[in-house]
Amino acid sequence: MVVRKLLVQMIVLLSAVGIIYAGGSITGTITFEGKAPKMKPLKVDADPICVANNEIAPKKEWLILDENKGVKNVLVFITEGLNIDYSPPEEPMVIDQKGCIYSPHVVGIMAGQQLDILNNDGTLHNIHALPKVNKEFNKAQPRSKKKLSVKFEKPEAPFKIKCDVHPWMGAYIGVFDHPCFSVSGDDGTYIISDLKPGEYVIEAWHEKLGSQTANVTVSDSAAHQDFTFKKPSKKK
Ligand SMILES: [Cu+2]
Numbered sequence: 001m002v003v004r005k006l007l008v009q010m011i012v013l014l015s016a017v018g019i020i021y022a023g024g025s026i027t028g029t030i031t032f033e034g035k036a037p038k039m040k041p042l043k044v045d046a047d048p049i050c051v052a053n054n055e056i057a058p059k060k061e062w063l064i065l066d067e068n069k070g071v072k073n074v075l076v077f078i079t080e081g082l083n084i085d086y087s088p089p090e091e092p093m094v095i096d097q098k099g100c101i102y103s104p105h106v107v108g109i110m111a112g113q114q115l116d117i118l119n120n121d122g123t124l125h126n127i128h129a130l131p132k133v134n135k136e137f138n139k140a141q142p143r144s145k146k147k148l149s150v151k152f153e154k155p156e157a158p159f160k161i162k163c164d165v166h167p168w169m170g171a172y173i174g175v176f177d178h179p180c181f182s183v184s185g186d187d188g189t190y191i192i193s194d195l196k197p198g199e200y201v202i203e204a205w206h207e208k209l210g211s212q213t214a215n216v217t218v219s220d221s222a223a224h225q226d227f228t229f230k231k232p233s234k235k236k
Helices: 002-022 048-052
Strands: 024-033 075-080 093-097 106-110 114-119 125-129 137-141 147-151 156-163 170-176 181-183 189-195 198-206 210-218 222-224 227-230
Touching (some): 093 106
Parallel strands (some): 106 170
Antiparallel strands (some): 125 137, 198 210
C-alpha cells in the first residue's frame, strides 16, 4: 500500500511537472497612441549598390506601424521571476544586410549565442557594435566576406550596431541570460512562451519610445499584457 501511495504521489508530481513544462505564455499587442510621425526616406544614395539592392525606396525605421497602429520591433523580455539556468542555443541568430538595411532591425539574443551577420549586398559594410557591458567591436566586412560571426558573452540592455560606411544603417541588440524574450511583429503582437506558472516582471523596450514594465501572473494558460506607447515629448 505504501508503494502504491508513493506511485500515486509520483504521478501527481510528474503531471504537475508536465503542466509546468507544457508552458504558460505571455502574449499581447504593442499599440501606438496619437498622431504617428511620417517616416522620411532613408538617403541611401551615397552608395549606388544600396539603391540598386532596394526594390522599394526604404524609409526610416524607428517607427513601423500597421493599420491598427500595432508597433513593430518592440523588444519584450522578462526581467524578474525566472529561476532557471538556461544555456545558449546551438542555433545562431542571424542579421542580414540587404539593400544596406539590417534585417531584422531589432534582435534578442542569448549571452554566448552566436550571431551571424550576413553580407548579401556585394558592397563593403563595417559593423560597429556599441555595447557598454560587452566588448565594443568594429569589423570591416568586404563584399567577399558573406558571413561574419560574433558573440556577446554578458547580458546587456539593448544597444546599437551601426555601419561606418553607410551612416543610415542601424540595428539594436538585447542580450539575455534566458530565452524569454520576443520582438513584436508587423501587427505589434508578441509572445513569450515556455514559462512556468508564477509572477513575472516584463519590460517592453522601444528604441525611441522608451521602456515600460508590467507585472504579469502566468498560470497554465496564456496571460495577456498589452502596452501602449506615445510619441516622445521632445525630439530625439
Ligand atoms: Cu554598410
